[in-house]
Amino acid sequence: MDVSIIIVNYNTKDLTKQTIQAVIETTNKAKYEIILVDNASRDGTVEAVQEEYPNIKVIVNTENLGFSKANNIGMRQSIGKYVLLLNSDTKVLCNCIDKCFAYMEQHKDICTLGPKINLENGDFDHACKRGFPTPASSFYYMLKFDKFFPGNKKYGRYKMNYLSVDEVNEVDSLTGAFMMVRKEVIDKIGDLDEEFFMYGEDLDWCYRIKEAGYKVMYYPEAKMIHYKGQSSKKKRTKTIYEFHRAMYLFYNKHYYKKYNLFITLFVYVGIGIKLPLSYIANIFKIKN
CATH class of the missing domain: 1.10.287 (Helix Hairpins)
Structure with missing residues (x-):
């Protein structure tokens, strides 16, 4: 198995089915498995997926365990050389997974890889190429210094907007909406930190990956759409x-x-x- 795709679902039935269908339609070279981990949804997602995609492994939690814990449950049952965390509100495009897999196979020094991600309205999702939120970078971002001094590395570190969105670059962190990670590295650095319920776990994981000496890479040759916030659209x-x-x-x-x-x-x-x-x-x- 090349890639184990972990999808965590929480009441996003239609989007989850769209995510799965996009994977099936656009992934032709990499051998993959899909593991759906459902966090006690009440919208019929589990039944719909089991009926329409009987080959997918479905894990049903009896309560909402959060993003980190649910992904860890899926990862522990995965058998792929790579693990791909894929949000349930995404749509991979144009052989996205195949391209990421091929690039990782060619570059053994890369631990984790993420594609160029656009939002539904076409805007670039800066979360797919970002820096760590140090006190300084967060302060400059809060004061909009990155906009006053475009292209400046010191002031634009939070979003890394001094790097072209169309060029391959090493970055600090990717978004948990799409992270392809080598399984052998996960075995060394550990799973997602379950203290993080639904935010920050991707930053923490990338921080630990880089601390261990591995590269985190932004790869815009692969592309995806993120229908951001659909599982939490009503801000509770x-x-x-x-x-x-x-x-x-x-x-x-x-x-x-x-x-x-x-x-x-x-x-x-x-x-x-x-x-x-x-x-x-x-x-x-x-x-x-």
């Missing part, structure tokens, strides 16, 4: 909370010991202020 309180909790977890895990108390307090206060502001903004968004 838990969704907003988990997004900000992931910031806190990532900082504490990777940066806390590297920065002084003043920087740490600044980060904590920033997260603490942003959380209620996000709640308020979401209330107005719902009303409108």
Whole structure:
């Protein structure tokens, strides 16, 4: 088996079926298996997939375990040389998986690879090519320095927007919407950190991968569409909370010991202020 494709589903039946169908229609060279891990959906996804795609392995959780834990469950039952984390709200295009597999086979120094991702409206999804959220890069991003000084590496590190979206480049991190990772490296560095419920686990994994000395590569020759946020389109309180909790977890895990108390307090206060502001903004968004 070349690639084990892990898809975590939570109440996105139609999108999940579209994701699966796109894989089947566009993947012709790599030998693959699809493992669907369902997080206690109530929209009939499991029954629909089992009926229409009987060869797919379906794992049914009795509760919503989150993105990290569900992916880990799928990975532990995978048999592929590579593991591909693929969101249920995506659509791979033009032999995307075949191209990524072939590139990884040709470049043994690369641990994980991700394609160029566009959103449904055609905009580029910057999450597929980004830097780690250091206090400095986050500060510059918050103040829009990356827009005031386009192409500047120091100020554009958060999104790595000084790198062309159409060129192959080594980056800090990819998005968990599509990450092809060597199974042998996963065995060395470990699974996704289950402390992260639905955000931040991809950043954490890429950080650990690079710390172990492996490369993380952005590969725009392969392309995909991300129908972003469909599994959490109505911003629930838990969704907003988990997004900000992931910031806190990532900082504490990777940066806390590297920065002084003043920087740490600044980060904590920033997260603490942003959380209620996000709640308020979401209330107005719902009303409108």
